[in-house]
Amino acid sequence: MGEFVVTLLTGLSSAAALFLVASGLSIIFGVTRIVNFAHGSFYMLGAYIGVSAVHAVGGGAIGFWIAILIAAAAVGLIGVAMEVLLLRRIYRAPELFQLIATFGVILVIQDITLWIWGSEDLVGPRAPGFTGAVTILGQRLPEYDLVLIAVSPLVLAGLWLLFNRTRWGTLVRAATLDRQMVSALGVNQRWLFTGVLFLGSALAGLGGAIQLPKGGADLLMDFNIIAAAFVVVVVGGMGSIGGAFLAAMLIGLLQTFGIQIFPNSTLILMFLVMAVVLIFRPWGLLGQPEIPGHGVVEAPEAPLRPADRGLRIVGAAVLAVLLLLPVAHLIVPSLVGDFSLVLVIEIMIFVLFAAALHFIMGPGGMVSFGHAAFFGGGAYAAALLVKFAEAPMEIAFWAAPAGAALLAILFGWFCVRLTGVYFAMLTLAFAQIAWSIVFQWGEVTGGDDGILGTWPSDWASSRIAYYYMTVGFVVAGLLALRRILFAPFGYTLRAGRDSPLRAAAIGIDLKRHQWVAFTISGAFAGLAGALFVYSKGSVFPTAMEIARSFDALLMVLLGGVHSLTGPIVGATALTWLNDLFSELSYWRFLLGATIIGLVLLLPNGLVGLGETGFGRRLGAAPDREVPA
Amino acid sequence: MTPAVLEVVDLSKAFGGVRAVQNVSFSVRPGELLAMIGPNGAGKTTCFNMLMGQIRPDAGAVRLKGRDIAGLPPHRIWRLGVGRTFQITATFSSMTVRENVQMALISHRHASRKLWRPAAETDSGQADALLDRVGMAEQGDRACSVLAYGDLKRVELAIALANDPDLLLMDEPTAGMAPRERIELMRLADEIVVERNIGVLFTEHDMDVVFAHAHRIMVLNRGELIAEGAPEAVRANEQVREIYLGSSVKTGETGEADAP
Incomplete structure (x- = not known):
């Protein structure tokens, strides 16, 4: 009994940080409609700044709490800086572009944190006066846990008062319901947005600082919290603070009790709860269906046309270069080194991965935040066959797309019930669960040590042979995806994206088509994963981590989501940049800064560059007819 | 008398405490243009959405050619032979005019999951014939996103005819159009009804259009x-005159929007 009560209390205390982060995420999304990927980074900054603030202020009985508040306020100001310097300039850009921008911020913050505080994990300061433990029914519980248990309801009450008893809070609630109406009423949106960013970011910072006595600060905190926060927001309901509270408590309890029952699979429990909630309440416990609203009217996409002569010539030229590269390597190895082949293989793999994601994102209008699940899922499907059945490449290779497709069928069944940002968050949550299974289930997957020894068969083992094999598969994959988009299925997908109402009114069962599309996309991502695992000879959980999903997202968005050539251009550019920067220290900072710069300069993606003239002649961007 | 293509019996729907539609019964015969009119908030759109499956009725029956379709999803209802045009046109903006019609034809043939043969080569002749019928043949290659609003309405009509429907539901077919376009579109609807012996139910705010084209009117x-x-x-009904000329005009009570 005592053990049960203490576990219960531990669960409630561990929910505090999660609730703070999730509620901040929810508030920012509610008003600005921006999914702030950088929210996990703010949480991490809260922890690091908290440590420094305690040192500066001195961790006395009052000093500790002042330091915590300083950390929260500082992170709030960082959120304001992000809003004023970055987001404010791109509110008019397509919504997804703001995602890329916040992703750039993640990278920048990672390296700044590394630069200031170093790579060592920091031990959190103890909270004066709460360093001991209390005994409850014969079981000991750290006193600080009681503090954490009290924090969530206090913050919840404070937020409730703020939103229901102040004019500012009323405006925030109004803006969450209907942004345009609020601006039509003459409210200064700028200050509203800035204020919301401060509040939301400060909550994340508070979450990071307040967990210091238990968890300390480390550089992986940002991605570790963000998936859990997304799950909380999805389960609780987007934009609902009460929902975030309920869901955070639920998840917190689940994790503490889960550890005792299934020591290795706490995250699977999280997945099960989320799945059950979403089956019965697709919009979360206390959420409401996404209201289409007046919407940001995006420029309509131009009709799909077969490649014109310009594009065919460019395509043929690129293919010729690809085919001749190994020849050049044999003739002038000093100019075209072995490394060039490795780089091109890597680029080709990510081109296929990005094209698979683009398939559902562009024509399908379904933005996946977690596509690495299928890339890594495919890679692991092949690697596991090698490890346990000693399957030759010819067989294991095909297990990758098949395994990824099965995974996509499973995940897709849940995901296609949702739309928009709910869909996106659910894909991310699923991907994170897939990652955690691979990471935690060490006996089978090797956990962090990965699976080694996935080498190609003899005929494909030379660098050049594998190069040609990769080029063959990727080109065939791209052509197949393109073919499908020009076929009735691809048209049906676009129809559902353009007007779900009209699609239903001409007899199209949209969800079913989207499910199939999700599966096709998963299979091609899995194929890319197979090429990846055999090019490296090994696979690690990083193949399906969040950062990999975001990379793919970035490739598609940077390339331009409205063009079939977009993902190709984006993947090539980003993989190449990654490679270029990876030899430098602080390459994340450079990459993040480059991304932010690109977002500010090119709100239509790299292919959008073509609309200025140069690329149009190349056929990269279709001509647009001026509206009548 | 020919059997009705659509029979609605005691249809009801409430949103919260608001009774949007109460015990409404009517029928539509083939070749007949039935107009549904009423002031804003009368329940026209709710009624329409129940017929097309966007909203599930609380009570009542909707029989299409004798079969109860109440509560079926929209895509199933369409397969049973119901075409629809929307108050605010719903077309596929990233496609050309012809492709919009082709989409409906492809769906009609259950070919929407085909992965290989290009869609552009599918049913283009039939699509052109339909476009020709609504006077849009010359604009087949233009993007739907650049059409004038009146032309979009015609495209919607061609899409709605793609599955040879027995019943056509038109929500405010002439809303947002210039007067001359209205006359032309309704004349087209008249002709098509006769040619194909389709039953048409439409809502309309423009009383000139209603009284010039409807065979029967329900209020x-x-x-x-x-x-x-x-x-x-x-026109002679006292109660109707009261609604249209009396209270609503005098008090200016028109701001209330139709229920969703």
Whole structure:
């Protein structure tokens, strides 16, 4: 009994940080409609700044709490800086572009944190006066846990008062319901947005600082919290603070009790709860269906046309270069080194991965935040066959797309019930669960040590042979995806994206088509994963981590989501940049800064560059007819 | 008398405490243009959405050619032979005019999951024939996103005809159009009804259009059917005159939007 009560209390205390982060995420999304990927980074900054603030202020009985508040306020100001310097300039850009921008911020913050505080994990300061433990029914519980248990309801009450008893809070609630109406009423949106960013970011910072006595600060905190926060927001309901509270408590309890029952699979429990909630309440416990609203009217996409002569010539030229590269390597190895082949293989793999994601994102209008699940899922499907059945490449290779497709069928069944940002968050949550299974289930997957020894068969083992094999598969994959988009299925997908109402009114069962599309996309991502695992000879959980999903997202968005050539251009550019920067220290900072710069300069993606003239002649961007 | 293509019996729907539609019954015969009119908030759109499956009725039956379709999802109802045009046109903006019609034809043939043969080569002749029928043949290659609003309405009509429907539901077919376009579109609807012997149910705010084209008119007010009959009879009906000329005009009570 005592053990049960203490576990219960531990669960409630561990929910505090999660609730703070999730509620901040929810508030920012509610008003600005921006999914702030950088929210996990703010949480991490809260922890690091908290440590420094305690040192500066001195961790006395009052000093500790002042330091915590300083950390929260500082992170709030960082959120304001992000809003004023970055987001404010791109509110008019397509919504997804703001995602890329916040992703750039993640990278920048990672390296700044590394630069200031170093790579060592920091031990959190103890909270004066709460360093001991209390005994409850014969079981000991750290006193600080009681503090954490009290924090969530206090913050919840404070937020409730703020939103229901102040004019500012009323405006925030109004803006969450209907942004345009609020601006039509003459409210200064700028200050509203800035204020919301401060509040939301400060909550994340508070979450990071307040967990210091238990968890300390480390550089992986940002991605570790963000998936859990997304799950909380999805389960609780987007934009609902009460929902975030309920869901955070639920998840917190689940994790503490889960550890005792299934020591290795706490995250699977999280997945099960989320799945059950979403089956019965697709919009979360206390959420409401996404209201289409007046919407940001995006420029309509131009009709799909077969490649014109310009594009065919460019395509043929690129293919010729690809085919001749190994020849050049044999003739002038000093100019075209072995490394060039490795780089091109890597680029080709990510081109296929990005094209698979683009398939559902562009024509399908379904933005996946977690596509690495299928890339890594495919890679692991092949690697596991090698490890346990000693399957030759010819067989294991095909297990990758098949395994990824099965995974996509499973995940897709849940995901296609949702739309928009709910869909996106659910894909991310699923991907994170897939990652955690691979990471935690060490006996089978090797956990962090990965699976080694996935080498190609003899005929494909030379660098050049594998190069040609990769080029063959990727080109065939791209052509197949393109073919499908020009076929009735691809048209049906676009129809559902353009007007779900009209699609239903001409007899199209949209969800079913989207499910199939999700599966096709998963299979091609899995194929890319197979090429990846055999090019490296090994696979690690990083193949399906969040950062990999975001990379793919970035490739598609940077390339331009409205063009079939977009993902190709984006993947090539980003993989190449990654490679270029990876030899430098602080390459994340450079990459993040480059991304932010690109977002500010090119709100239509790299292919959008073509609309200025140069690329149009190349056929990269279709001509647009001026509206009548 | 020919059997009705659509029979609605005691259809009801409430949102929260608001009774949007109460015990409404009517029928549509093949070749007939039935107009549904009423002030804003009368329940027209709710009624329409129940017929097309966007909203599930609380009670009542919707029989299409004798089969109860109440509560079926929209895509199933379409397969049973119901075409629809929307108050605010819904077309596929990233496609050309012809492709929009091709989409409907492809779906009609259950070919929407085909992965190989290009869609552009599918049913293009039939699509052109339909476009020709609505006077849009020359604009087949233009993007739907750049069409004039009146032309979009014609495209919607061509899409709605793609599955050879027995019943056509038109929500405010002439809303947002210039007067001359209205006359032309309704004349087109008249012709098509006769040619294909389709039953048409439409809502409309423009009373000139209603009285010039409807064979029969039904009047809704506050969710209830208050009058139904030939145009002359409805025009003479005291209660209808009261609604249209009396209270609503005097008090200017028109701001209330139709229920969702």
